[in-house]
Amino acid sequence: MLKVLSLFPKHWTQTLIQGVGLVRNPYTLGVRVIVEDSQKKVLLVRHTYLAGWYLPGGGVEGGESMHDAAGREVREEAGIHAVDTPVLLNVYLNRKATGRDHVGLFHLGAWSRAENYLMPNREIEEAGFFSLEALPEDLSSATSRRLAEYRTGDFPSGVRW
Numbered sequence: 001m002l003k004v005l006s007l008f009p010k011h012w013t014q015t016l017i018q019g020v021g022l023v024r025n026p027y028t029l030g031v032r033v034i035v036e037d038s039q040k041k042v043l044l045v046r047h048t049y050l051a052g053w054y055l056p057g058g059g060v061e062g063g064e065s066m067h068d069a070a071g072r073e074v075r076e077e078a079g080i081h082a083v084d085t086p087v088l089l090n091v092y093l094n095r096k097a098t099g100r101d102h103v104g105l106f107h108l109g110a111w112s113r114a115e116n117y118l119m120p121n122r123e124i125e126e127a128g129f130f131s132l133e134a135l136p137e138d139l140s141s142a143t144s145r146r147l148a149e150y151r152t153g154d155f156p157s158g159v160r161w
Contacts, residue, residue, distance in 0.1 A: 014049065029103075033074050034150055035108045035111060043055070047123060052140045056080075067085055067088070076123070080108070081113070082110075083109075089150070
């Protein structure tokens with residue numbers, strides 16, 4: 001399905017995915033994960049169906065905890081196996097998406113490489129680690145804000161995604 005969606009303009013695909021999610025569940029819960037390598041570079045992914053670079057993450061599935069979703073998403077999107085339990089940094093309301101989308105921001109400390117480490121797949125076109133001082137130009141605005149908060153260690157409450 002994602003392969004077919006990648007043929008459409010990215011803004012159509014994003015609207016369609018969000019619309020279907022809203023029909024299936026009027027309130028959504030997602031996760032994004034900050035993963036660092038040994039040189040303190042952060043992991044970013046570029047989707048096949050969205051423009052720009054993002055923190056890895058996605059929706060929390062039924063019966064799944066946010067922590068488990070964070071671990072699953074980095075494994076699926078970047079081939080990273082969580083050794084430690086991801087730590088919740090903050091929860092945000094994403095009014096831009098549906099007005100009912102909540103996103104948990106996590107940090108993953110210890111991790112190891114899985115077989116599919118940084119390999120492209122149907123959902124992820126590219127994944128890589130970037131220095132906080134040399135982030136890609138087409139970094140999503142929300143990702144930029146989250147990384148700025150991470151740098152300062154200030155995760156204010158009541159913040160929009």
